[in-house]
Amino acid sequence: MHQVATGVASAIQRAKANDEDAFANLYRLTVRGVYRYVSLRVPTVDDAEEVTQEVYMAAVGGLVALKATNEAGLYAWLYQIARHKAADLLRQRYRRPVEPLSDTAAIIDKAAAPQDMLEREADRDQVRNALEKLTPEQREVLLCKYVLEFSNDQTARQVGKNVNAVNQLHHRALASLARLLGADNG
Amino acid sequence: MNTHRSDQSAFESALDACLARMAAGATSDECVAGYPEPLRTEVRNALAAVYRLRQAGGDPESGYVGRLEYRLWGAVAARGEQQRAWLGLGAFLRPRALGRSMAAVVLVLLVLAGTGVGAVQAWEGSLPDSPLYAVKTTIEQVNVATASSEAEKLDVRLRQIPQQLSDFINASRANRPDPMVRRLVTRVTETLTHAVDQAIQAQASGDAEPNRRVRNMIRTLKNRLTQLPEGPAVVSLQGLSEEQEQRLPPRPRPVRPAPTPAAANPTPAR
Numbered sequence: 126m127h128q129v130a131t132g133v134a135s136a137i138q139r140a141k142a143n144d145e146d147a148f149a150n151l152y153r154l155t156v157r158g159v160y161r162y163v164s165l166r167v168p169t170v171d172d173a174e175e176v177t178q179e180v181y182m183a184a185v186g187g188l189v190a191l192k193a194t195n196e197a198g199l200y201a202w203l204y205q206i207a208r209h210k211a212a213d214l215l216r217q218r219y220r221r222p223v224e225p226l227s228d229t230a231a232i233i234d235k236a237a238a239p240q241d242m243l244e245r246e247a248d249r250d251q252v253r254n255a256l257e258k259l260t261p262e263q264r265e266v267l268l269c270k271y272v273l274e275f276s277n278d279q280t281a282r283q284v285g286k287n288v289n290a291v292n293q294l295h296h297r298a299l300a301s302l303a304r305l306l307g308a309d310n311g
Numbered sequence: 312m313n314t315h316r317s318d319q320s321a322f323e324s325a326l327d328a329c330l331a332r333m334a335a336g337a338t339s340d341e342c343v344a345g346y347p348e349p350l351r352t353e354v355r356n357a358l359a360a361v362y363r364l365r366q367a368g369g370d371p372e373s374g375y376v377g378r379l380e381y382r383l384w385g386a387v388a389a390r391g392e393q394q395r396a397w398l399g400l401g402a403f404l405r406p407r408a409l410g411r412s413m414a415a416v417v418l419v420l421l422v423l424a425g426t427g428v429g430a431v432q433a434w435e436g437s438l439p440d441s442p443l444y445a446v447k448t449t450i451e452q453v454n455v456a457t458a459s460s461e462a463e464k465l466d467v468r469l470r471q472i473p474q475q476l477s478d479f480i481n482a483s484r485a486n487r488p489d490p491m492v493r494r495l496v497t498r499v500t501e502t503l504t505h506a507v508d509q510a511i512q513a514q515a516s517g518d519a520e521p522n523r524r525v526r527n528m529i530r531t532l533k534n535r536l537t538q539l540p541e542g543p544a545v546v547s548l549q550g551l552s553e554e555q556e557q558r559l560p561p562r563p564r565p566v567r568p569a570p571t572p573a574a575a576n577p578t579p580a581r
Binding site for chain 2: 140143144145146148149152153156157160161162164165170173174177178181182185186245248249251252253256267271272292293295296299300302303304306307
């Protein structure tokens with residue numbers, strides 16, 4: 126564990142000095158978590174890919190300012206960028222809804238997909254819609270804890286509340302999510 | 312309030328314990344069996360919600376992860392080169408170093424004048440581990456920057472792509488280190504991206520010819536890549552080329568002349 130921490134600290138330092146391999150290591154370490162978070166915030170797989178790319182491109186540009194020296198700090202920083210980028214995309218979509226042609230393309234893709242892929246996609250939509258119905262704080266608490274696997278302390282820091290407040294939010298958020306998902310199924 | 316807190320605390324600890332047990336292979340029914348109602352139902356519902364939340368956040372496709380890695384690699388390399396260029400310019404402009412720098416420029420010019428075509432050929436075949444490679448990439452940039460029109464810029468770029476692809480193939484065949492091969496993938500992709508940008512802009516202003524030329528270039532590029540032994544760098548370059556191809560707008564259909572009344576209703580033969 127200590128070795129991993131030292132490895133991340135050293136990779137951050139080297140990436141700041143434009144070491145491409147070090148940045149690639151940090152990317153490989155974090156990309157799945159970032160993508161999973163983003164994919165639960167934006168409507169389609171294409172959007173998730175676009176936003177994830179924007180997150181890392183922004184990270185390349187802003188890496189010099191990164192103060193974190195461990196994996197948790199790195200994740201927290203990327204998560205902040207991801208949150209803003211996902212919100213930007215949603216705002217953009219709200220103002221300018223997706224053209225019908227893209228919908229058709231999505232349907233064609235889905236038609237070609239095997240059954241389990243279709244079911245997974247439908248389930249993802251259901252969970253995403255349920256998450257959208259939670260308050261922003263409840264949603265972030267759940268995503269931090271169960272998608273990014275943050276500890277209670279880290280989650281509290283991310284949402285800017287103390288651990289007790291986060292525990293309360295967490296309790297209510299899970300109850301609401303369970304109710305919304307149950308209602309969807311019923 | 313205290314009751315609420317103790318309920319919440321009981322819920323949190325039951326949920327944490329169940330998640331840990333489920334991670335070790337237990338079922339949710341086994342986990343909640345020991346808890347009294349209504350806590351049992353509440354924890355069971357929460358576990359189902361957590362399970363669906365975790366399942367729903369899908370993993371990215373491996374092809375996407377690889378392509379993005381190449382793109383980021385290029386972005387980090389470009390940032391490094393930009394910073395080095397600024398540092399180099401700063402050093403060049405320092406009064407004490409100015410004399411020495413000018414002398415170096417004169418020396419390089421003299422060497423080039425003496426060796427002529429030989430030197431040009433030397434940097435044409437150079438790869439990123441050669442000092443002449445920087446000269447080659449600079450000349451490429453100068454050629455694009457000094458092109459007098461957008462059409463000429465596109466010509467220059469479309470001439471550069473096969474040369475850049477050859478560098479990539481040479482480095483791959485010579486088993487050069489992975490970072491070097493990646494840098495060459497980035498170089499081809501960057502030039503292609505600029506060409507595609509130009510084709511998109513040209514078509515938006517009514518000229519579809521650049522689109523046709525860039526499409527042909529991508530087709531040639533992809534054909535050459537299919538002839539190479541498959542490896543991560545080749546697969547990434549194929550994926551990146553396809554992405555660029557998809558960015559191109561559909562080509563406008565040629566307008567067929569409307570049939571003349573005579574052609575539409577031919578006079579019946581007598």
